Amino acid sequence: MGVWQSQLREMGRWAIDTVLPPTDDTALFAELTFLDDPCCASCGYPFDHQIMGISAFDLACAACLARRPAYATARSALQYDVASRSMVLAFKHGGHTDRLQAFAAQMHRAGRVALSHADVIVPVPLHRFRLMQRRFNQSALLARALSQRCEVPMEAHILLRARRTPSQGGLSAAGRRRNVQGAFTVADPQKIKGRRLVLVDDVMTTGATLESCARTLKRAGAARVDAVCLARVVKPLPAP
Numbered sequence: 456m457g458v459w460q461s462q463l464r465e466m467g468r469w470a471i472d473t474v475l476p477p478t479d480d481t482a483l484f485a486e487l488t489f490l491d492d493p494c495c496a497s498c499g500y501p502f503d504h505q506i507m508g509i510s511a512f513d514l515a516c517a518a519c520l521a522r523r524p525a526y527a528t529a530r531s532a533l534q535y536d537v538a539s540r541s542m543v544l545a546f547k548h549g550g551h552t553d554r555l556q557a558f559a560a561q562m563h564r565a566g567r568v569a570l571s572h573a574d575v576i577v578p579v580p581l582h583r584f585r586l587m588q589r590r591f592n593q594s595a596l597l598a599r600a601l602s603q604r605c606e607v608p609m610e611a612h613i614l615l616r617a618r619r620t621p622s623q624g625g626l627s628a629a630g631r632r633r634n635v636q637g638a639f640t641v642a643d644p645q646k647i648k649g650r651r652l653v654l655v656d657d658v659m660t661t662g663a664t665l666e667s668c669a670r671t672l673k674r675a676g677a678a679r680v681d682a683v684c685l686a687r688v689v690k691p692l693p694a695p
């Protein structure tokens with residue numbers, strides 16, 4: 456096990472000790488992969504180790520070098536994998552909010568740099584039809600818990616869905632980008648002009664939704680947009 460991995464494991468343990476009561480979740484959390492440095496400076500894609508002695512802190516992954524994201528940085532607390540999937544889905548679709556504080560603690564850890572200089576936290580919005588079906592916006596719940604924890608105010612009604620988008624499931628990266636293009640709008644640009652924003656979402660898959668949100672917010676005058684997610688998909692890199 457590498458130094459970084461053991462440090463991450465330590466951090467995971469710290470989170471369990473300080474945030475969660477001693478319940479069955481301890482075993483569940485021990486199976487999770489917590490994400491942190493070293494990672495892609497832009498999207499947070501985890502790097503295994505420091506490359507050839509060069510600090511990996513300023514390096515971007517191939518995808519971000521090829522296409523610079525509109526957000527400055529995106530960080531995610533957990534890897535979205537077999538271990539975290541049921542937990543994330545139980546929260547997202549089942550309304551299980553008992554782990555909300557533990558999730559917020561991990562998101563605070565992962566997004567600590569962006570959150571330390573943020574003015575406003577903005578959740579990725581759900582379209583009102585989907586909100587009616589689901590009865591709550593899981594990203595807004597995460598954003599509120601994170602806002603209370605790191606004492607950065609949240610604005611839940613600044614970024615809105617301009618139109619209803621079909622589910623992103625099953626779409627390619629390019630398909631996802633097209634699907635969410637122009638999907639968002641800013642209700643009151645004065646409230647974000649010159650401000651440093653942190654977008655909050657539950658799962659980052661290709662980053663297309665964050666990209667579209669960040670682009671919309673920056674066009675409306677935001678000085679900087681970062682993103683913090685609960686979990687992200689980590690696709691293996693193509694073989695060299």
Ligand SMILES: [Zn+2]
Pocket residue numbers: 495496497498499500515516517518519520
């Ligand atoms: Zn990247």
